[in-house]
Amino acid sequence: MDLHERLRDNLQATTVSNAAWPEFLLKLSDLLGASEAVLGGGDRSGANEFFAPRTDPDFVTRYREIFHQQNAVMRAVARQGAGAITLTDTLPEIDDFRRSDFYNLWCVPQKFNYGLALNLASSTGWFGSLVINTSSQVTTTQIEQLHAIAPDVQRAVERWKWLEQLQLANRMTLNTLDMAGQGALLLSQSGRVLDCNGMAQSMLTDGRLLLRDGQIGCADTASHQALVRLIAHCLAHPDKGGGRVQISGRDGALLVQCAPFSADMHYAAPQRPSAILMITDPTQRMRQRLRELTQRFGLTRAEIELALAVVETGSRKAAAEARGVSDATARAQLTSIFDKTGVRRQTELVRLLMYDG
16 A cells, blocks of 8 residues: 555545644654654744644744744745755755754754655645654655655645635634524535534524534424425525525524525535525524623523513513413512512513613
């Protein structure tokens, strides 16, 4: 089995998970007989990555804080351009480098005596290097092996950074809907939840939505079946533009819209979003207000639910009936609400619930 075959699965995994890079680097260094394989790089925004799985974390910290700016060899490597493979011993800076504190206090203790670097770049603007560190002089075989695997590593980096850009764009979509007060979830072609925003997470947390084996649902049987049909139809017929449904729950109805979501083919199929589910709670603004008043006045959940029912129905008796409690219980809860909030009439309570202040 050649180097390509041995590393193929590891490289494919790096596309969808940063955690896969250390595993790939460990395997690569073992196959090359190296002390360490390091991947580092960044873009113009200042965001950077540094994967060095065999390097002591304390040494990584020292590198970031002290020696990064002193690494003249890596600056010289970067000047060689994307795709270049550089044997560091051939650089004119190598003699000064071997006299530096960085080399003697950081490299030598870890047996990083020699280096072989591959420059990598992405069309997203990311630039970095894969560095093979060895305790003895780099061999011709090691150079040939790195040349052989270089195109595969470059393709993996391109897919990795593109997917990262796409995930960022998707996250911005979710966050925008969150700010608009809408829950939103991205679904795969199989209907599994890939990501969601804070509003959707709160709906899952409080039981308005349910997650079963990665699939979204709700407690009410009829509503759950309607939601499942909506999602299945949207995924099976993306050209139809999706649809919408109203689902019921103990805290009122939710309006759900499912729409096709066009994702770039850089995504591996299991992680590729195929649909977006957008959920609107008509009472969300009121719920937020009730949460604020709960913290302010110490209202119980039963009192909150009664207060919301009073606003929706317009009277205590109707609220009691809607909540499934006796009028006497509702009267006692309403008295407690009045005592805690300082209001004395239902009209004042409604005003307090509906408006800030």
